[in-house]
Each structure stands twice: as C-alpha cells, then as structure tokens.
Amino acid sequence: MSAVIDHGHAHDHEHHPSGIMRWITTTNHKDIGTLYLWFSFTMFLVGGILALGIRAELFQPGLQFWHPEFFNQLTSMHGLIMVFGAIMPAFVGFANWQVPMMIGAPDMAFARMNNWSFWLLPVAATLLVVSFFVPGGAVAAGWTIYAPLSTQMGPGMDLGIFALHIMGASSIMGSINIITTILNMRAPGMTLMKMPLFVWTWLITAYLLIAVMPVLAGAVTMVLTDRHFGTSFFNAAGGGDPVMFQHIFWFFGHPEVYIMILPGFGIISQVIPAFARKPLFGYSSMVYATASIAILSFIVWAHHMFTVGMPTAGVLFFMYATVLIAVPTGVKVFNWLATMWRGSMTFETPMLFAVGFIFVFTMGGFTGLILAIMPIDIQLQDTYYVVAHFHYVLVAGSLFSLFAGFYFWVPKWTGRMYDETLGKWHFWLSMIFFNITFFPMHFLGLAGMPRRIPDYALQFAGFNEIASIGAFGFGLSQLLFLWIILKVTVLGRGEKAGAKPWEGADTLEWTHLASPAPYHSFHEQPVVK
Amino acid sequence: MKKSIAAAGLLALSGAARAAYQWDLPTPITRVAAEIDDLHVKMMWIILVIFVGVFGVMFYSIYAHRKSIGHKAEHFHENTTVEIFWTVIPLLVLIFMAWPATKTVLHIRDTTSPDITIKATGYQWKWGYDYLRGEGEGISFLSALSTPQDQITGKEKKGEHYLLEVDNPLVVPVAKKIRILTTANDVIHSWMVPAFGVKQDAIPGFVRDTWFRAEKEGTYRGQCAELCGKDHGFMPIVVEVVSAEKYAAWVADQKKKSAAAADDPTKKWNLAELKARGEKVYAANCVACHQASGQGVKGAFPALDGSPLIKEPKGRHIEIVLNGRPKTAMAAFGKQLSDTDIAAVITFERNSWSNKTGEVIQPSEIKAARK
Numbered sequence: 034m035s036a037v038i039d040h041g042h043a044h045d046h047e048h049h050p051s052g053i054m055r056w057i058t059t060t061n062h063k064d065i066g067t068l069y070l071w072f073s074f075t076m077f078l079v080g081g082i083l084a085l086g087i088r089a090e091l092f093q094p095g096l097q098f099w100h101p102e103f104f105n106q107l108t109s110m111h112g113l114i115m116v117f118g119a120i121m122p123a124f125v126g127f128a129n130w131q132v133p134m135m136i137g138a139p140d141m142a143f144a145r146m147n148n149w150s151f152w153l154l155p156v157a158a159t160l161l162v163v164s165f166f167v168p169g170g171a172v173a174a175g176w177t178i179y180a181p182l183s184t185q186m187g188p189g190m191d192l193g194i195f196a197l198h199i200m201g202a203s204s205i206m207g208s209i210n211i212i213t214t215i216l217n218m219r220a221p222g223m224t225l226m227k228m229p230l231f232v233w234t235w236l237i238t239a240y241l242l243i244a245v246m247p248v249l250a251g252a253v254t255m256v257l258t259d260r261h262f263g264t265s266f267f268n269a270a271g272g273g274d275p276v277m278f279q280h281i282f283w284f285f286g287h288p289e290v291y292i293m294i295l296p297g298f299g300i301i302s303q304v305i306p307a308f309a310r311k312p313l314f315g316y317s318s319m320v321y322a323t324a325s326i327a328i329l330s331f332i333v334w335a336h337h338m339f340t341v342g343m344p345t346a347g348v349l350f351f352m353y354a355t356v357l358i359a360v361p362t363g364v365k366v367f368n369w370l371a372t373m374w375r376g377s378m379t380f381e382t383p384m385l386f387a388v389g390f391i392f393v394f395t396m397g398g399f400t401g402l403i404l405a406i407m408p409i410d411i412q413l414q415d416t417y418y419v420v421a422h423f424h425y426v427l428v429a430g431s432l433f434s435l436f437a438g439f440y441f442w443v444p445k446w447t448g449r450m451y452d453e454t455l456g457k458w459h460f461w462l463s464m465i466f467f468n469i470t471f472f473p474m475h476f477l478g479l480a481g482m483p484r485r486i487p488d489y490a491l492q493f494a495g496f497n498e499i500a501s502i503g504a505f506g507f508g509l510s511q512l513l514f515l516w517i518i519l520k521v522t523v524l525g526r527g528e529k530a531g532a533k534p535w536e537g538a539d540t541l542e543w544t545h546l547a548s549p550a551p552y553h554s555f556h557e558q559p560v561v562k
Numbered sequence: 563m564k565k566s567i568a569a570a571g572l573l574a575l576s577g578a579a580r581a582a583y584q585w586d587l588p589t590p591i592t593r594v595a596a597e598i599d600d601l602h603v604k605m606m607w608i609i610l611v612i613f614v615g616v617f618g619v620m621f622y623s624i625y626a627h628r629k630s631i632g633h634k635a636e637h638f639h640e641n642t643t644v645e646i647f648w649t650v651i652p653l654l655v656l657i658f659m660a661w662p663a664t665k666t667v668l669h670i671r672d673t674t675s676p677d678i679t680i681k682a683t684g685y686q687w688k689w690g691y692d693y694l695r696g697e698g699e700g701i702s703f704l705s706a707l708s709t710p711q712d713q714i715t716g717k718e719k720k721g722e723h724y725l726l727e728v729d730n731p732l733v734v735p736v737a738k739k740i741r742i743l744t745t746a747n748d749v750i751h752s753w754m755v756p757a758f759g760v761k762q763d764a765i766p767g768f769v770r771d772t773w774f775r776a777e778k779e780g781t782y783r784g785q786c787a788e789l790c791g792k793d794h795g796f797m798p799i800v801v802e803v804v805s806a807e808k809y810a811a812w813v814a815d816q817k818k819k820s821a822a823a824a825d826d827p828t829k830k831w832n833l834a835e836l837k838a839r840g841e842k843v844y845a846a847n848c849v850a851c852h853q854a855s856g857q858g859v860k861g862a863f864p865a866l867d868g869s870p871l872i873k874e875p876k877g878r879h880i881e882i883v884l885n886g887r888p889k890t891a892m893a894a895f896g897k898q899l900s901d902t903d904i905a906a907v908i909t910f911e912r913n914s915w916s917n918k919t920g921e922v923i924q925p926s927e928i929k930a931a932r933k
Contacts, residue, residue: 094724095716102792102862102891168861169890175789181766182749182791187890269767275750276765310629312639340752340787341763342744342770345671349664356656360649366616367648373623377635380628388624392617399609406605406659408598408666411761412587415752415787476585481756483787486795488714490726490783495582537635 049552057152060144061552062129063446068151069126070439074518076118076158081508083111088470088504091497096488104487105173106189110161112176113193116293117200118158120431124296125150125207127438128235130446132211134542134550135229137220137559142213143206150206157199164189164196175485177286180267180278184259191260194253201246208239208246215239220541222561226320229540230313233320234299237327241288241295244331249285252278276341283334291330294426295323297434298365301387303540304437305369308384309376310537315368322361322368329358339410348407355405362398366391381535382456386437389464390430397425400475418478424471436463436514443521444530445542448549451521459517462510469503588757591782591803592774595759597666605659612655670759673773676741678734684744684751684764684786686893687793687850691732694743698813701820704898705730706846707796711854714796726783729846731800734776735809741773747897752788755801761787776803792891793850831905833913833922840910843903848911851891856915863891867915876921879908880931896932901925 049055059065086107090098099107129147133140141147164171169187172178183190215236219228228236255266256278265271267278306313313319335343335351343351369391378384400422404410413419436459443451473496482493489497521527533543542550545559590596627633678696682689688706693699708729712718721727734740744753744764754761755774762772776782784799804812845854852858856867866872871879883904886894895904902925912919 094720096714097716100792100859100862101795105789105792105794170862173791179750179789182789185749185791185890269765275767309627310635311637314639315641315645316639318645340761341765342772345667348667348671352663352667353660356660359656360652363652364645364649370616370620370623371644372639373620374627375623375633375636375638376627377629377633378624378627379630380624388620391620395613395616399613402609402659403602403605406601406663408594408663408670408759409602409605411670411759412595412598412602412756414761415754476583479587480584481588481754481784483754483785483795485789486785488725488795491720491722491724492582492584496585 066129073123080114092501138218153203164192230302231299300438311376314371383441393429416478421474449527466506677738684746755784836909840906
C-alpha cells in the first residue's frame with residue numbers, strides 16, 4: 034500500500050535538472066549512489082588493465098614489455114587505484130543507495146555534502162592517472178609508499194599524495210554523513226538492534242574511516258614535507274626514523290583492510306538469509322563480532338612489520354593480538370553456515386557469490402592465520418604468499434561481496450531483473466579464473482619469490498605462467514559483467530521486477546517500496562514493529 | 563641405447579619441470595628454518611581439519627537443504643550455548659598454535675654470542691659485506707648481480723641461476739653462529755635467505771640484527787625482499803657455506819688479494835689503463851640505467867653519450883658521481899667505490915662512444931673532491 038502512495042509522490046517531486054546537470058548538481062542519495070558505483074566500476078577496469086600489464090610482464094622470466102621502473106609504477110598504481118578508487122567508493126555507493134532505504138529515511142542527512150564527497154573523487158582519480166605522464170612517472174614506491182623510497186620519487190609522488198588527501202577528505206565526509214543518517218533518521222521502532230546488518234557494518238566502518246583517514250593524511254603530509262620543505266621525519270640523518278612511517282601507515286592500513294571488508298560482511302549477511310528463506314542466525318553476536326573486529330584492528334598493525342626488527346615483547350604482543358581476530362571472524366562464518374543450515378535454499382547469482390565468498394574468503398582467513406604466526410611470517414613476509422593472501426580477502430572477499438550485492442539489489446534500483454544465465458556465467462568464470470590466478474601464488478611465496486619484482490628466477494616460471502593465464506581470464510570475465518550491467522541499467526532490458534523479487538528478503542526496501550525505488554522514497558516514515 | 567637416451571631425456575625434462583614449479587619452503591639448513599617448517603606443517607594440518615569440518619557442513623547443507631528438493635526452512639535463529647561453544651573452541655585452538663610459535667620467536671631473536679659478525683649494507687642495488695668480528699675480521703667487499711644484461715633482455719639463453727648469482731658471494735663457515743647486522747645506505751632493503759629462515763630489513767641510519775648457523779655446506783640463495791626502487795628485483799644474496807678449513811683458506815686469500823689490490827695512491831695512471839678499468843666499473847654499476855651504448859633510456863635515464871655534462875668541466879661530473887643526484891635514481895657512489903674506480907669510470911665516460919675529451923682523471927683528484 035505504502036509503495037503505491039510513495040510512487041504517487043515521486044512524480045510530483047521529480048523536478049530536477051536533466052542531462053549532465055542532473056548528475057553534477059544532484060543531492061539525491063540514489064543518484065549519488067549510482068555515480069559512486071559507475072565511478073568505482075570505471076576505476077576497477079583501469080586498475081584491472083594495470084594488473085594485466087603486471088601479469089603480462091610476469092608471464093615469462095626476463096624483461097619483455099616494461100622497464101623495471103615502469104613495472105613498479107604498475108604495481109603501485111594498481112594497488113592505489115583498486116583500494117581507493119574501486120573498492121572503497123563501491124561500498125560508499127552501496128551505502129548511499131541502501132542505507133536510507135533500509136532504515137526508512139527519505140535521503141542522507143547532509144545531501145549537499147554527499148554531492149561534494151562524490152565529486153572530489155574524479156578530481157583525485159584524474160591526479161592519479163595524470164601522474165603517469167609527468168617526468169619520472171607515477172608513484173613507484175608501492176601502494177604503501179614507504180619512506181625513504183617515497184622521498185626519492187619525482188613529482189608523480191606529489192600528485193599521488195594530493196590524490197590521497199582528497200580521497201581521504203571525501204571518505205571522511207561520506208562517513209560523517211552515514212553516521213548521522215543512521216543515528217538520527219531511522220524509522221520509528223527501528224532500534225539499533227533491529228537495524229539490518231548491512232547498516233550495522235557500515236555504521237562501524239564509518240567510525241573506522243573517521244578514526245584512520247586523518248592518520249593517513251598525516252603520514253603522507255610528513256612525506257611531502259620531507260620531500261620539499263627540509264623536514265626529517267623519516268630521515269635518520271636528520272634525527273628521524275624510516276620505520277616510524279611504517280608504524281603510522283599501518284595504524285591507518287590495518288583498520289583500512291577492515292574498512293574494505295566489513296560492509297562486505299554486511300552484504301553477505303543480507304543475501305544469505307534472503308536465499309535460505311530463514312532469519313539470520315545469531316544477529317546480536319554478528320553485531321558484537323563486527324565491533325570486536327573493528328576494535329582489534331587498532332592493535333594489530335605491526336604484524337605488517339615483523340621483519341623490521343621490533344623488540345621481542347612487541348613481536349609477541351602483535352602476534353597474539355592478530356591471531357585473536359580469527360575468533361570473531363570465525364563466529365561470523367559459523368553464523369552464516371547456521372543461517373544456511375536447514376533453510377530452503379535457492380542459488381540465484383547473489384547467493385552463488387555469497388556462498389563463493391564464504392568459501393574463498395575463509396581460505397584467505399586461513400592464510401592470514403599462517404601469516405600471523407611470526408616465525409612463519411619471517412619466511413613469507415614480502416613474498417607472493419602475501420599477495421595471494423590479500424587478494425583472497427580483497428578480490429574473493431570484498432569484490433565478490435560487491436558482486437553479490439549488485440545482483441541482489443539491482444532489481445530494486447532499476448525495476449528489472451538482470452540476466453540470470455549470464456550472471457551465473459559471471460560467477461563461475463570469476464570463481465574459476467580467480468583461483469587459477471591467485472592459488473599458485475601461495476606456492477610462489479612459499480618457494481621464496483619476493484613481491485614487486487619485474488623478473489624472476491627460473492624455478493618460479495611455471496606458476497607465474499599459470500597465474501598470468503588466470504589473470505587474463507579473470508579480466509575478460511569482467512567484460513561480461515560490464516555487459517550484464519549495461520543490459521539491465523542503460524539499455525533497460527530484462528523482465529520487470531516486482532517490489533519483492535526475492536522470496537526471503539524482508540528489509541524495508543523490499544517490503545515498503547516499489548521496484549524501481551521511487552526517486553524520493555519514504556516521505557512518510559514507515560513504522561517498524 | 564635409444565631407450566636410455568629417451569629415459570635420460572625424460573629425466574631431464576621432469577627435472578626441469580620440477581625446477582620450474584618449486585612449491586614449498588626450501589629444505590631447511592638451520593634449526594630455526596626447520597622449526598619454522600615444522601610450525602607451518604602443524605598449522606596446515608589444523609587448518610585442513612577445520613577446512614574439511616566447516617566446508618563439509620556447508621556443502622552438505624547446500625546439498626540437503628535446497629528448495630528444489632522440497633526442503634522446508636526452519637525458523638531457529640538463536641542459541642547462546644552454540645555461540646559460546648564456537649567462540650571458546652577456536653580460542654583454545656589458537657592458544658595451542660601460539661605456544662610453539664612463541665618458543666620459535668624467542669629462538670629467532672637470540673642473537674647473543676656469535677662466532678662471526680658480519681655487517682650487510684643494502685645499496686641501490688647491491689649488497690656490501692663487512693666482516694666485523696671473528697675469523698676474517700676486516701674483509702670487506704661488494705656483492706652485485708652477475709647475470710649478464712643480455713640474459714635479462716632475452717638476447718641470450720638464461721643460465722641455471724638466472725638472477726640468483728653474484729660476483730662476490732658471502733662466504734661463511736659451516737656450523738658457526740653467524741650474526742648479520744643489517745643497515746642500508748639509501749632506502750630500506752631486506753636481507754633474505756629462505757633456506758636459513760632469515761629475513762631482516764636493512765634500514766638506512768639504523769642497525770638491526772639477525773643470525774643463522776648453517777648445518778650443511780653448500781650455496782644458498784635469496785633476494786632483496788623490500789621494494790627499494792628500480793632494480794629491486796636484481797640484487798640477490800648468495801651465501802656459500804664452506805668447511806672450517808676452506809673458510810680459513812678463503813680468508814687468507816682475501817687478505818692477500820686486498821693487500822695486492824690496494825692501489826698505490828700516488829700512482830699516475832694513463833688514459834688506456836683508466837679506460838680499461840673504467841669499462842669494468844661501468845659494466846658493474848652504471849650499465850643498468852645508462853646502458854652499454856651510453857644512450858640511457860629516453861624519458862627515464864639520461865644519455866651520457868654526447869651529454870652536455872661532458873662539455874662542462876670535469877669537476878661537475880666528479881661531483882655527481884660522488885654525491886648522486888637527489889630525487890633521482892642516480893646514487894651517490896662516493897660511499898661505494900674507491901677513488902681509483904671513480905676516477906676510472908669518469909675517465910671512461912668522458913672518452914667513450916662519441917665523447918672524446920682526452921681528459922685523464924687521476925684518483926688524487928677524486929680524493930681532493932671528497933673533501
């Protein structure tokens with residue numbers, strides 16, 4: 034009933050500019066969500082092309098395509114673009130679309146700031162891409178831009194630093210907006226402990242972002258002043274310490290890892306119950322587990338630095354704290370399994386990606402446990418094992434959860450069903466090629482192949498060849514995804530979706546809004562019992 | 563006959579295939595490496611059990627609780643006992659894992675009472691070794707990649723130890739505790755030898771330490787493990803572990819060599835002598851960027867052939883080689899090379915390709931310029 038009423042309202046209020054001005058001036062959370070998603074998908078393709086440049090060079094031993102310096106630019110920019118350009122903005126896009134609809138709010142709390150936090154991103158992305166063309170090229174010190182290597186680079190490094198500043202500002206504004214919206218604009222009756230888990234995970238993530246983005250800004254600003262204004266924060270000759278950069282960077286960097294996965298946990302926690310037709314098992318323990326992971330993320334940063342030579346007590350502390358994270362993460366996985374248990378499951382594309390997520394993400398969790406054990410980490414730190422590990426949690430984790438979320442909510446966004454057959458193809462191709470690409474990297478790491486090298490010894494040749502083939506397969510599979518997106522959005526093809534196309538879905542956007550969701554939804558707040 | 567050739571061929575092939583697919587930690591040569599291996603195997607067994615348990619349940623559920631076979635959903639969604647159970651059990655498993663790990667950590671960190679202490683200094687992009695204490699005290703040399711450029715660019719067949727071979731390997735005696743002090747000259751590097759279970763970052767301006775006691779003679783190889791710029795992938799570490807007698811002989815040999823190689827600082831060199839020596843220095847230090855042709859790499863590394871620098875007075879040239887160029891890949895070679903080597907390489911550069919200045923730079927000029 035209310036869906037019909039809302040639809041009527043929507044027509045009266047759609048007096049926004051059209052054409053390009055609609056997108057530049059928009060303050061509508063759905064428009065801004067769409068902008069975020071298209072932006073992140075574009076950056077995903079750019080970062081993917083850089084990755085294929087890396088894998089092409091590594092297909093065979095010897096230098097075939099690039100100079101070592103350009104290879105370093107490829108690895109560094111692939112990391113920066115994927116982390117700050119693809120994964121993070123994609124989750125903010127989901128938050129923009131979904132948080133207001135899931136809590137029964139008409140829009141985000143600060144609509145104009147919302148516009149601004151998006152439109153900062155293309156500026157930052159331009160700085161990053163332009164940096165390839167300045168003398169000396171783009172950032173080549175890795176996405177971690179460790180000093181003093183980063184103080185050696187050319188002007189590309191400065192552009193990278195400014196881009197990080199801008200993206201940080203954008204993230205902070207986005208987070209303030211999300212927190213304010215969630216805390217103040219929930220429908221009557223929706224207590225905190227009744228919020229959908231996706232909203233919960235984003236609330237916690239937003240706090241993490243506000244806590245650590247300024248830390249990153251501080252670190253890169255210190256690099257900047259070391260480079261140009263004669264300070265010596267990270268220069269021992271002037272009384273500084275290069276290792277201090279790593280401490281500051283990872284104090285940001287480890288929570289950052291959870292920033293990129295917690296909203297993914299949220300998406301999976303919506304998808305699994307919907308397709309198991311059974312409520313989420315252990316809702317409150319899921320909330321507590323998410324909060325525990327977030328808190329622990331602040332006291333584990335130095336496990337990225339087991340080889341810098343810390344005092345033994347420090348090493349032991351960070352090792353113990355790190356293995357502790359396995360407990361709340363395990364609770365999450367067990368709860369998802371318990372949700373599936375004795376459900377009535379169907380396996381449409383969102384569910385495939387969600388189950389696939391649990392399977393491969395857990396493998397990334399296992400390798401994380403191996404890496405947390407300091408003595409083993411001595412062998413594996415800065416090898417391909419680490420590359421394998423974080424791609425298992427970032428690609429199979431974050432990216433697959435984003436895919437699951439896209440297929441799950443796109444009927445609500447567009448009012449049309451995506452192509453189910455192609456969606457299933459997308460899942461299987463992604464899943465298979467992902468494993469062909471990244472599973473062999475565990476072996477390379479155990480055998481001792483360092484990361485970030487453009488050429489390698491002959492005993493690493495076999496698995497590198499396999500990984501490169503897998504990478505090209507994975508890259509091509511994403512073109513299929515591009516086609517699926519275009520088909521259901523721009524071309525508007527696919528059968529019409531009802532208000533609630535998924536039998537087991539029960540959050541407000543499904544129960545109270547039509548598909549596609551009206552431009553302005555929830556003028557009158559729904560009441561949650 | 564034919565059969566045995568075929569068999570030999572097959573053997574060689576499988577050998578090559580095995581070499582190309584090395585997939586596990588290398589055979590441990592030290593007790594620490596063996597402990598790490600052990601820990602890894604134990605952890606993998608525990609993980610395997612968890613893996614089978616968790617995903618056994620998941621795939622059984624996927625099989626049995628499908629709508630398509632008519633399974634009806636139940637509606638339970640809470641059970642505190644179960645939640646406590648699967649919080650506490652993993653916690654116990656983790657404590658069980660952390661205990662042996664702690665013992666190994668303490669073992670790794672124990673760098674006390676070494677037999678020999680060696681300082682390893684990371685340079686962009688080679689290693690320098692100084693024997694500080696113990697047998698061989700005073701020996702000091704640089705260790706750089708010896709794989710020819712032509713193998714890297716594919717003009718020549720790649721050798722067996724492609725990218726893992728150096729001109730001067732680190733030599734140590736078997737069964738002795740070797741303490742390695744790491745530091746660096748420019749950026750952070752990392753000294754890694756997997757067979758020893760050793761990886762220690764080398765940090766400019768700071769000294770860190772690690773140790774190993776190799777239990778078997780042989781040649782062990784590793785690489786720089788921390789991104790350090792352009793040639794990060796081209797600064798391997800090679801350690802030769804030899805018997806006590808061989809080590810003593812090597813030490814004596816090194817001492818003799820270094821006495822003989824010490825250049826008479828007052829000697830006057832002629833152009834031909836300096837050019838010949840300079841060519842070797844150039845090949846070892848400059849060729850990766852400035853190229854054998856002296857043309858550099860367009861947009862990245864400047865050409866030396868016909869460079870404006872050659873037309874300038876030699877003082878500027880000497881200064882750049884000694885002190886490097888900040889914010890570029892040009893390193894300060896003053897700390898790495900001797901006066902004679904620097905004089906030789908500058909003479910070579912100013913008198914090669916189309917550069918014909920005829921200038922002869924004497925080591926004494928470098929010595930003067932250092933001040």
